[in-house]
Amino acid sequence: MEVFNKLYSQVSSSVSSTVSQLSGVLPGNPVTREFDASTHIASAGPGLVWKIYKGCKRSTKQEASIFVFEKRQLEKWGKADREMILESLKRGVSQLTKIRHPQVLTVQHPLEESRESLAFATEPVFASLANVLGKTTNMPQPANMSDYKLYDIEIKYGLLQVSEGLAFLHNDVKLLHRNIAPESIIINNQGVWKIFGFDFCVHNTNPANLPPVYPCEGFGPTLPDICRSNLEYLAPECVLNQTNSPASDMFSVGVLAYVLNSTGNQALAPVRDLQQFRARAQQLKNLNAGKLQCIPEAIRDYVKLLLSVAPEARPDAHQFIKIPYFDDVGIKTLTYLDSLLQWDNLQKSQFYKGLPEALPKLPQRVKVQRVLTCLSRDLAQPAMVPFILPSILDIAQDCTKEEYCLYVLPHLKPVMKLMEPIQVSLA
CATH class of the missing domain: 1.10.510.10 (Transferase(Phosphotransferase) domain 1)
Known part of the structure; x- marks a missing residue:
């Protein structure tokens, strides 16, 4: 990055x-x-x-x-x-x-x-x-x-x-x-x-x-x-x-x-x-x-x-x-991310639960460019935030300060104001 x-x-x-x-x-x-x-x-x-x-x-x-x-x-x-x-x-x-x-x-x-x-x-x-x-x-x-x-x-x-x-x-x-x-x-x-x-x-x-x-x-x-x-x-x-x-x-x-x-x-x-x-x-x-x-x-x-x-x-x-x-985990993860728009919230939540396990298989640039961009689309739905947040925080952990301020923080600011669901505050 x-x-x-x-x-x-x-x-x-x-x-x-x-x-x-x-x-x-x-x-x-x-x-x-x-x-x-x-x-x-x-x-x-x-x-x-x-x-x-x-x-x-x-x-x-x-x-x-x-x-x-x-x-x-x-x-x-x-x-x-x-x-x-x-x-x-x-x-x-x-x-x-x-x-x-x-x-x-x-x-x-x-x-x-x-x-x-x-x-x-x-x-x-x-x-x-x-x-x-x-x-x-x-x-x-x-x-x-x-x-x-x-x-x-x-x-x-x-x-x-x-x-x-x-x-x-x-x-x-x-x-x-x-x-x-x-x-x-x-x-x-x-x-x-x-x-x-x-x-x-x-x-x-x-x-x-x-x-x-x-x-x-x-x-x-x-x-x-x-x-x-x-x-x-x-x-x-x-x-x-x-x-x-x-x-x-x-x-x-x-x-x-x-x-x-x-x-x-x-x-x-x-x-x-x-x-x-x-x-x-x-x-x-x-x-x-x-x-x-x-x-x-x-x-x-x-x-x-x-x-x-x-x-x-x-x-x-x-x-x-x-x-x-x-046919490998990294490619499947990116393919699923590209098809997220066609899924309902239940299917998305199942995918998001397993995403933190797949992230270590991806280079940081790919996580910031591709994964973060796809995840951020669903942050507007409070019900989906608890499923997405763990992956965003995982990506943030490996960011430099500059990357964090440029690519992660703008997505997290609106999330920090959410009071419901309670899992958001816990995360």
């Missing part, structure tokens, strides 16, 4: 310079009528071209994040490429805005365009996964993310969340993402991993009563980088056979699992051009267990299947989320 706090304090110190940066970018963009943007915190999307600012909605003071694409970034391309890039970015946000799912980034205000920028507002976010892994393009400088290390449970739950999002896209929306990569995954303020970056997505073209068919646009080597999928995460068949299917997105999950667990977050092989892409496809045909030693044993065989050159050998998203690797 100290790193989390340090990053936020570093970022907050640059508010005045950020306001002057924004004044040259956002005036004229209709997003500013409803949202105030302040601190530049992160970047995301193809080539990390979207700058992400901390913000809030003027009418409700509700926290938000503002994504801004500055059109001056287009100056290095010719006119035809500029039009293509703008269309690609607009398409991605337009598609994102239509999808509602807990594992897809929530848009609070749709895309708006002005002479200088494109901008839209979303739920509050922390950074893109690419930023956390050390990619600092279009981030505030110095962007010191090197201290931010993902815990094993964050990687495990992150892979589960992305796969759940893909299961929904593939089965319910009948859509391929085609660019699952760290720049297309956003980590929100509560540490939840959300799918973003739908610039290259493909819809099923068959009627509902027939098996889905997904056209493949192929790979244009002459296109600007921002207008094509990240080659390092793209499945071999998308380029070599000009075909794609839900299995193509699952190949990307396999690469992601490898990168997240490898030393220095390096890919299996560098892929910067088509020649390297073909060379990697050959390597994958003879992928031996030694190459996957960095991956936890419980998921190693599944990652090997995801990285198969043959799409039919890869598990689909539904099969992948059911593997034993995701």
